[in-house]
Amino acid sequence: MKREQWGSRTGFILAAVGSAVGLGNIWRFPYMAYENGGGAFFIPYLFAMLTAGIPFMILEFTLGQKYRAGAPGTLRRLNARFEWLGWFQVMICAVIAFYYVVVIAWAISYAWFALDQRWGDDSNAFFFGDFLGLGDNSPSNLGGLQWHLLLPLVIAWTASFFATYRGVKGGIEKINKVLMPLLFLLVLVLIGRIIMLPGALSGINWMFAPDFSKIWDLKVWSAAYGQIFFTLSVGFAIMLSYASYLPEKSDINNNAFMTVLMNCGFSMLAGIMIFGALGYMAQAQDKALTEVVSSGVGLAFVTLPTAINLLPAPGIMGPMFFLALVFAGISSHISIAEAVTTGLMGKTGWSRQKTATLFCGTGFVVSLLFITQGGLLLLDLVDHFINNMALLGSCLLELFLVGWLCKLSDYQKRANELSEFSIGIWWQLCIKFLSIAMLAVILFNNIVGAFKENYGGYSDNEILFIGWGMIAVMLVVAIVINASSKQEVKA
Incomplete structure (x- = not known):
């Protein structure tokens, strides 16, 4: 059966940008810039974009376009012993898909x-x-379902199901051609x-005012590289999957540059929007900006609603x-679901429709685990270990495999x-x-920090069984699938 292809170059770039542009651009990037030297942060950030973001994106576009497979198939073609890494990446996507969709529902x-x-x-x-409904809950004591979140959760999953069910041209490309310009x-x-x-x-000046003394701080450079790896959807199956549907004659380098630059440009726009609102809020409440600025979920669902109350x-x-927020989240969630769908289709031979239906x-x-009373705490813990351990480890291993074990x-x-x-x-x-x-420096610091506190x-049990235990299970399952693939080849 002939492999699907993107209908146009614009459609592919908008889909790739849609994957890269997510909730983190809106609620993570502005705060990181503010916290790490303001305008001075853009020097290490742009350096990281040129030396890590664009090279990694070119690599994944090249690999996906050449081997025409999802992450497991591509890594198997590179080195049969590393197919497990492809499945580990697919499982990272699956876990992210399970909880990321809940934030879209919020x-x-x-x-x-x-x-x-x-x-x-x-x-x-209120939040x-x-x-x-967060009370005396914990990641291991979730409490009851918050039933009012069921409908928005269904809506969010339906959007990703429709896109992956219809395919890259009829679903993902069409949706992103609407969502991205609207966003x-x-x-x-x-x-x-x-x-x-x-x-x-x-407020905007607070974000961009440069503190050049921080340029010499290794933590600022780590933050810049970390943000680039987090935001671009590289190293965990997504861009390999998207690029596998590129036509045979596709401009790899140009596509990669445009995708990365548009994503980083959106981050800058989001920073102007967020810090403009926070600056207005600080003046209206006669507070210093440092008293109202925040990051993450608290920024989106606590701080900004307070700012909205004050807006005309x-x-x-x-x-x-x-x-x-919804548009940014859905475009990213579609790409995450597609990475899993592409990987499973390549392994099982199932149709796209069957695979999308079963996964979604x-x-x-x-x-549903994440819309319980303790769902936020479970989401927080799982997200921390996926992003700071599993995802960074996956990026590091992929770069080592291709950079040092391949030509x-x-x-x-x-x-x-x-x-x-x-x-x-x-x-x-x-x-x-x-x-x-x-990547090695950032991952090492994260692991050391995890054992210190x-x-x-x-x-301890929640960290061990939910955090480290989840990663261990993912690794074991990936290695078992890899071993079964070798047995199939021998048979």
Whole structure:
């Protein structure tokens, strides 16, 4: 059966950008820039983009386009002993899909709540109490389901199911051709209104004001590289899967540059939007910006609802902000679901329709764990270990495999033959040395930190069985699948 292909170059780039542009661009990047030297942070960030982000993206586009398979199939072609790494990457995607969709469900709910600011004057108590029902719960004591989250969860999963069921051209490409322009338009409209508010420019200045003393801090450079690896969807099956549907003559280098630059450009726009709103909020409440700034879930669902209460026309600007979150989340979740679907199709030989139905159906059931009263805590713990251990380890192993156990120059030659402009020896140096070195430093620091202190104050058993135990199970399952593949080949 002939493999599917993207309908157009624009469709592929929008889908790749849609995968890379996610919730982290909106609620993680602005805070990281602010915390790590403001305008000075953009020097290590841009350096990381050029030496890690773009080279890694070129590598994955080249591998996916050449081998025409998901992560397990591609890594098997590189080295039969490393198929397990492909399955480990697929399982990273599956786990992320299970909990990431819940945050999209929250955003869908809040887009509705924003019409009349249903969170009231105390957005903190509303989010953690009324909305999530978080009480004396823990990751190992989840409590009951929050039934009001069931419908938004169904809506979020339905979007990903429709896209993966219909395929890359009829589903994923069509949806991203609508979602991505709408997302950029929403953010630009919000920026246009927010920067006119008193205090907004002061907030933006807080984010961009450079503290050049921090450039010499290794932690700032680690943060810059970490953000690049987190945000670009490289190293865990997604871009390999997307690139496997590229036509035979596709401009690899140009596509990679455009994808990375558009993603990083969106991060900058998100920073202007967020810090403009926080600057206005700080002035309206007569507080210092340092008292209102935050990151992550707290920024999106506690701090910004408070800011929305103060905005002119909150019933318009509030829903627009949360719709932007929904669009960013769904475009990323579709790519995560597609990475799993592509990997499973290659292994089982099932049709796309059967694979998408089984994965999304199973995923919906597993996601119910995260809409319980303790679901937020389980999500927090699982996300920490997936992002800071499993994902970074996966990136490091993939770069080592291709950079040191394969002939990297062959992939450089292939990318150059297909592209309008060529990449030089710098690309090989970035893959073989710089990216690997930075990933090793970040991962080592994360592992040492994990053993020094329990993340989030969770109990030893929760850290051991839910955190490390989850990664161990994923590794064992990946190795068993790899072993079964070898037996099939021998038979």
